[in-house]
Amino acid sequence: MKFVVTGAGGYIGRHVSKLLESQGHEVVHATRRAVPNAAWVHFDLEDSAPVALPAGTDAVLHLAAQTTSGDSDESLRVQVRAARALLGEARRVGARFVFVSSQTARADAPTLYGRTKWLIEQEVLGNAGTVVRPGQVYGGEAGGLFGTLLTLVERCPVLPAFLPAPRVQPVHVDDLAQALGSVLVRSDLGSRVLRIGAHESLAFTAFLRAIAHHRVRRARAFIPVPSVLVAFARTMSFGRIAPIERLSSLFRLPLMATQADLEVLGLHLRPLEHGMTRSGRASRRELLAESAATLRYVLGERPGNALTRRHVRALEQLRQGRPVGLPGWAVGMPFLMPLLESTGAVELQWRLDCACALAEATPQGARRFLGARAASQPLGAALGLGAALAREAFWRTVRPVFAILPQRRKTL
Amino acid sequence: MSVPYDVIIIGSGPAGVSAAFPLVEAGLRVAMLDGGAAAGVAPPQGDFLALREADPQQWTWMIGRDFHALRMRDAVSPKLRVPTQAFAFSGFADANRIVAEDFVGVGSLASGGLSNAWGCGVARFSGSEGRFPFALSDLDASYDAVARRMGISGGQADDLSDYFGLDAFAEPPLPMDGAHQALWRGYQGARARVRAHGVRIGRSRVAVLSRDRGARLACNLSGNCLFGCSRGAMYSAAHDLALLRRKTGFSWKPACVVHRFTRQGPHWVVHARSSDGSAVTFEAPRLIVAAGTLASTRLVAQALDHRAELKLQSSPTAAFLLWLPARLGAPRETGFGLGQLSFTVGLKDGCTAFGSTFATTGLPLSEFARHLPLGRAVGMKVLRHLLSSCVVGNLFLPGDLCDASVRLGAGGELVIRGGYAPAVPALLSQARRQLTGAWRALGAWVLPGSFRSGPPGSDIHYIGTLPMTENPAKGQTSPAGEVQGLPEVYVVDGACMPALPEKSHTLTLMANADRIGRLIAGSIQ
Numbered sequence: 001m002k003f004v005v006t007g008a009g010g011y012i013g014r015h016v017s018k019l020l021e022s023q024g025h026e027v028v029h030a031t032r033r034a035v036p037n038a039a040w041v042h043f044d045l046e047d048s049a050p051v052a053l054p055a056g057t058d059a060v061l062h063l064a065a066q067t068t069s070g071d072s073d074e075s076l077r078v079q080v081r082a083a084r085a086l087l088g089e090a091r092r093v094g095a096r097f098v099f100v101s102s103q104t105a106r107a108d109a110p111t112l113y114g115r116t117k118w119l120i121e122q123e124v125l126g127n128a129g130t131v132v133r134p135g136q137v138y139g140g141e142a143g144g145l146f147g148t149l150l151t152l153v154e155r156c157p158v159l160p161a162f163l164p165a166p167r168v169q170p171v172h173v174d175d176l177a178q179a180l181g182s183v184l185v186r187s188d189l190g191s192r193v194l195r196i197g198a199h200e201s202l203a204f205t206a207f208l209r210a211i212a213h214h215r216v217r218r219a220r221a222f223i224p225v226p227s228v229l230v231a232f233a234r235t236m237s238f239g240r241i242a243p244i245e246r247l248s249s250l251f252r253l254p255l256m257a258t259q260a261d262l263e264v265l266g267l268h269l270r271p272l273e274h275g276m277t278r279s280g281r282a283s284r285r286e287l288l289a290e291s292a293a294t295l296r297y298v299l300g301e302r303p304g305n306a307l308t309r310r311h312v313r314a315l316e317q318l319r320q321g322r323p324v325g326l327p328g329w330a331v332g333m334p335f336l337m338p339l340l341e342s343t344g345a346v347e348l349q350w351r352l353d354c355a356c357a358l359a360e361a362t363p364q365g366a367r368r369f370l371g372a373r374a375a376s377q378p379l380g381a382a383l384g385l386g387a388a389l390a391r392e393a394f395w396r397t398v399r400p401v402f403a404i405l406p407q408r409r410k411t412l
Numbered sequence: 413m414s415v416p417y418d419v420i421i422i423g424s425g426p427a428g429v430s431a432a433f434p435l436v437e438a439g440l441r442v443a444m445l446d447g448g449a450a451a452g453v454a455p456p457q458g459d460f461l462a463l464r465e466a467d468p469q470q471w472t473w474m475i476g477r478d479f480h481a482l483r484m485r486d487a488v489s490p491k492l493r494v495p496t497q498a499f500a501f502s503g504f505a506d507a508n509r510i511v512a513e514d515f516v517g518v519g520s521l522a523s524g525g526l527s528n529a530w531g532c533g534v535a536r537f538s539g540s541e542g543r544f545p546f547a548l549s550d551l552d553a554s555y556d557a558v559a560r561r562m563g564i565s566g567g568q569a570d571d572l573s574d575y576f577g578l579d580a581f582a583e584p585p586l587p588m589d590g591a592h593q594a595l596w597r598g599y600q601g602a603r604a605r606v607r608a609h610g611v612r613i614g615r616s617r618v619a620v621l622s623r624d625r626g627a628r629l630a631c632n633l634s635g636n637c638l639f640g641c642s643r644g645a646m647y648s649a650a651h652d653l654a655l656l657r658r659k660t661g662f663s664w665k666p667a668c669v670v671h672r673f674t675r676q677g678p679h680w681v682v683h684a685r686s687s688d689g690s691a692v693t694f695e696a697p698r699l700i701v702a703a704g705t706l707a708s709t710r711l712v713a714q715a716l717d718h719r720a721e722l723k724l725q726s727s728p729t730a731a732f733l734l735w736l737p738a739r740l741g742a743p744r745e746t747g748f749g750l751g752q753l754s755f756t757v758g759l760k761d762g763c764t765a766f767g768s769t770f771a772t773t774g775l776p777l778s779e780f781a782r783h784l785p786l787g788r789a790v791g792m793k794v795l796r797h798l799l800s801s802c803v804v805g806n807l808f809l810p811g812d813l814c815d816a817s818v819r820l821g822a823g824g825e826l827v828i829r830g831g832y833a834p835a836v837p838a839l840l841s842q843a844r845r846q847l848t849g850a851w852r853a854l855g856a857w858v859l860p861g862s863f864r865s866g867p868p869g870s871d872i873h874y875i876g877t878l879p880m881t882e883n884p885a886k887g888q889t890s891p892a893g894e895v896q897g898l899p900e901v902y903v904v905d906g907a908c909m910p911a912l913p914e915k916s917h918t919l920t921l922m923a924n925a926d927r928i929g930r931l932i933a934g935s936i937q
Contacts, residue, residue, distance in 0.1 A: 298789050310471065314479045338787045352788040354482050356778040360792075361471035366464035369777050369796050371744055381741035381797040388793040392786050 003184055004057050004095070006030040006043050006086070007064030011143025012100065012134075016061065016177040023181065028054055030064075043086075046078055050085045059096040059184045062086060062124075067113070067144075067242065076116045083120040087127045097129035098183050103169070103197065103256060104249045105133060111249045121193070128191045130183055134176050135169030135197020135256065136207065139275045145246055146173070153211045153220060161205040161222035162230070166250045168207050169197030169258065172275035175267065182265050189264075195256040198269055204250060207272075214276035227251060270322060281321040287312045289331050290323050294355040297334040299368055307362050314354055324351055338395035339402045417443040417663070417696040418936065420682055422670050422711070425525025426918055427905035428702035429652035430558055430925035431932075436659045438933035443694055444656070445684055447521025448666030449503070451528075453477075453496045455640030460746045460774055463636075473639055474776065488516050488870040490779050491529050496640040500528035507669045508707040508826070515726075515816055515830025516869035519704045523666060524650030526704065526872065532618040532646050532750050533768065533916030534564055536577035541913035542920065545882045545891045554926035556581065559919060561655075562647040565622040565631075571603070572614025572754060575915070583622045585615045586631050589747035589771050591736055591803050596753060598854035610758035611850035616751030616768050619647035619919070627654075637749030638774045646750070668692060672714055673699060673901075680901065698900045698932065702925065705874040705906035709818055710826035712878055712907070716897050718887045721819045724828065725811030725876040725912040726869050728836045730843070732805050733780070733862035734769060738855055739801035749774040755850075756914075757807075757843045765843045766914040767807035772799045785861070802859070807847075808871060809839055811912025816868055818877055830868035840865050873917055875906035893928040904928045 003020055007013045008029040017027045029035045030043035030051060043051045045064055053060065062083060066075050083099070090097045101121050104114035121131045138146045153159065171179075179196045183189060205222060212220040234248045262269065274281055291311035295303035303311075315321055324347050330337055340348060359365040419435055421428045424446035435442050456463050456473050463470055475481045476495030484493040491497060504510070504519035511517075520526045536555060539548045559581040567582025588596060599606060599613050606613065621630045628644035628651060637646065644651060656662045667687035674681050682694045701708045709722065751768030758764055777799065781791040815831040840863075848858045880889045884896040893902040904925035909917070 298792055300789065300793075306468070314482055317479055318482055337789070341787050349782070349788075350485070353485065353778060353782050356781050356788060356792055357475060357481060357776060358471065360777055361474035363465055363468060363470075366470075369792055370461070370464055370773075371796060371800060378741035381801075384797040385740075385794060388790050388797070391793075392790045395787060395790075 001058040001185060002026040002028065002054070002056050003059050003061055004028045004030050004041065004053055005061045005063060007062075009035065010063060011141075011147065012137060012173060012176060012180075013063045014143070015140050015173045016063075016180050019174070019177040019181050020184070028057070045082045048081070050089055053089050053093045053095060055093060057090070057093050057095040059098060060086060060090045061180060061184060062097065062099045065113075065117075067246070072112045076112060076119070079116050080119050080123065084123055087123060087129065090129075091127065096184075096187065097124060097127065098180065099124040099129055099131050100180070101131050101133045101193075102249075103133055103135050103195075103253055106254065110252055111245055113245065113249055125191045125193070130189045130191070131193045132180060132183060133193060133195050133256065135171045135195075135258070137173050137176055138170050138207075138211075139280050140173040148243060148246065149208065150211060150215065153208060153216050153218075156220075158221045158223055159208055159212070160225040162227045163224050164227060165203040165205050166227070166253060167201035167255065168204055168250065168253065169199075169201050169256055170207060170272055170275070171197045172270050172280060174280055175269050175275070179265050179267050182267070194261040194264065195258045196261065196265075196267070197256055197258050198272070199259045199262070201255055202272070210272050210276050214273055215278065268322075270320070274322070281316075284312065284321075286323050287315055287321060290326050290351075291315065291355075293326060293331045293334040294337070294351055295359055297337040298352060298355045299359050299365065301364075301368070303359065304362065304364055307358060307364065311355060311358050314358065315351070318354075319351075324348055339399060341395075342399070415679060415695045415697065417441045417694070419443075419698045419700060419932065420445065420680070420694050420696040421700040421702055422673075422682065423525060423702035423704060423708070423905065424523050424649060424653050424664075425520065425702060425704055425905065426527045426649045426922045427925040428525070428700070429649045429656060430922040431700050431702060431902075431904045431929035432656050432662065433557070433561070433652070434926060434929035434933050436656060436662045438937060439661060440933060440936065441661045441663075443663045443665055443696065444653075445665045445668040445670055445682065445694065446523050446653075447504075447507070447669050448687065449499045449520075449522040451496060451499050451640070453498070455496045455642045456636045457642045458634065460635030461744060488866060489872075490638060490775060492518070494529075494639055497529040500524075500526060504707075508703070508710060509824060510706050510710065510826050510828065511821065512828040512869065513830065514868060515828045516867055516872070517706055517828050518869070518872050519706050521669060522650075523653055524648045527647065527649040527918070530648075530918065531768075531916075532620050533754075534559070534562070534578060534617050534619050534919040535575070535915040535917075537913060537915070537917075537920045538577075541911065541915070542909075543911040544924075545880050545910070551920070551923050551927055554923035554930070555919070558922045558926050561652065562619045562919070562922075563621045563623075563625050563628070564617060564619050566615045566617040568615055570614035571607075571612040572617075572756065575612070575614070575756060576617040578617050578919075582617060586620065586622050586748050586752075587633065588752050589745055589773075590742060591739055591771065591801070592752040592769065594736055594739060595769070595803070595854050595856060598856075602853045605853040606850045609846045609850040609853070611755055611846060613753055613755045616754040618750055620748075620750065621645045627651075631748060633747050635746035635749055635771075635774050665694070670703065670711060673711065674715070699902065700928075700932075701895075701901065701903045701907075702905045705877060706818070706826060706828070708903055708905050708907045709877040710820065710824075712895055712898070712901070712903060713818075713820040713826070713887070714824055715901070716886065716895070717820075719820050720887060721817045722877040722887060724814070724816040724818050724874060726814040726816055726830075727808040727811050727871040727873050727912060727914060728813050728832050728840070728868070729809075729866040729871045730807040730840050731864055731866065732807070732844070732847075733859045734803050734805055734851055735798065735857045735859050736801050736803070736855065737857065741797070742800045744773050744800050746773060747771050755847070757846050759839055759842050759846075763810065763813075763839060764914055765807050765809050765839070766916075767805050769803045769805040772802050772804055775804065783864075805847075807840070807843060808873070808914045809836065809843075810914045811873065811875060813839070814868060828869070832868055836865070873906070873912060875909040875912045875917065875921075878903050878907045879910040880908050881910070892931045893924075902928055902932065
């Protein structure tokens, strides 16, 4: 499909363009300056001349925004006008319209940024367009507010812990890109607002600590700073200093109920500790431990190293390298895995199937599962069958008891 | 104006090559346009069990370096998961703009088409089964020519000799494995009790060589059937394509996906895209459409701008696991991996079901494990001990029990809507009951819960969208396969067949294509 992306050179824009291109879509960059080796149309928020969308455009993704505030009312007027023109042009060529807004979007938002986003949202929704409100975007190649925070954490040995702490709902930039990709290809969403961010909010201090711990890999001290100081600094600067404006947009963030919208898109957000790493994935060590455990469980003996690495590679290619979240005891004692097996544990089932298929496609697996070309052993087979069924009966008895024990449940 | 070809054939599958032979042999200039996809992963070479025991690289042909088998986990058939066969299926629906709803819509861009990955079942239709608008004897010479070229084995005097009707052309059957020998011996002693359940059993007639033939070597029972035969023992239209390419007057145009054809003056112009995305055109006074039922239907409906709903026939299917308790603990043995014994089941209202049984050795255990209501490790253990005493079976019902249709969409795509007729569940459970009784007479058990019906289209036998009739209306074809409203455009694949019985249809489809090829050759000379 053909997509026009405004702000394709920005933090989110770069990630989403890369994803769309990797999925075989055609991406036309709508930016101020031409992009080498890419389809391009001229687009400038401040340009009153309307943009010309190429014929055959399936959808427009509007990401471009002014984040540094110039003359406040002028900036708002310019951005709304640009969005309106773009909407008209999209309607003319029959393209769907997707607008990336913000968690701060509200009619009475404390910042100009939030009010601008809200006004554009109204235009978009009135024209059958789709609005995406991301939470706190982080990870990947640094940029945007995440880039600012990353620089802050890298440079300052001591960081502020605002009291009371604002709460954020993080979303990895590649997960957001995936969400936008599925919104773009779908024609059934229409006029609606989709909220994309972690279901459970997180204290902003914990978010900074995660940057320090997983990304910068340095210990950082936090000193309490009353939140009112930020409001004071903002008043003193008359809302003219961009970093303070951005920071203050974090306060009084309305919490978003994201679960239903994530389900609409079939999206599972990666955990923060994985997303914060430079690769954006869990450590390979964690995956290796899980793969070794699942393989050991289905084989009934220690899997070969090449087989374990193959299972990890399959998970990296087909499951974005996400661990399933096996509890420590199951990793350490794989024979206890039946306690976790249930029809509801869909992802664990997938990984066990994957383990069965890969394990049997090895000489080790052929020996375990296929049986050597030995003499006929009716008694051995009958005993083996009986033992296997007795094992199943045992676990079926134990599983309901285990299920009522208090425990920390992870998603499997 | 002179053009370089007398006839253009779209598609190199069983129908396309069968139509090509009589035309080329009559001295006509024939161009065959073909998606041209070829195997990317070589099939295993050697004894299956020996490879499984020793080859550390077996995962490359069982799973695939790109983890093809895991990516295709939810596909309906093990065939669709095999990395060595991926080329036979991939890219078809997108390239041919096929949109399937509640239907398994499969096709091929490969040289040789779907016959690269077929079950090799062959049978001859009776008059009432084929419902052709011409005398059944018109197919005799074509059956003969096609069957002799393919190479068929399994011929012997048994209870299905008349049903298959092929023993005149068939080589002797391949040896059976231990489980099938036991069933066969049992049947000799208990024939009357089995037949009391409406069940008849015979050797499977398959397009697999039991004797060497040119470059193709006879089956040596190495057991790799599911993963592809490196010996060429299993028939594929790709073998016939190789024969055709040696003939003068035949031009092969690979890597061409046809997206439409148009009339220009006295000629048809075929518009295709080559694999590098560039547009190519071919011109000829006559066109043979053999792109596979789904793709052919889209091309013809588009050329006619025919947007009515067209009925699509496809066989409702089921599969089951049959356990031979007397063979519990039997050692695994390599052997033929396709149908060894076949059976018919007489059902109510004159309906017949047909099926075959297969060895389990060549099938991965994980194919079964995830369908068992057991923990995975226990499931694998159970199968480890149980499967060597089991065979798997499949079952087909007549295609008119499928309630499916196709329609040309607004954007030129072909939309398939699938479903079964209301009578299907009752017929399948009747077949299950009768088969259970029949197998019990042979000391074999249909494992409880193992008898499952497949989703519509999962048989991959699609026919009847542009049926041949005596007086064709728009969207139908003449007894010579010529499309009403498109002079000199002939449909020769499953799309033009009027009826799909429960039995294997490929040979008849090929014989019909051969017949139409002869008619066209005759009309030109």
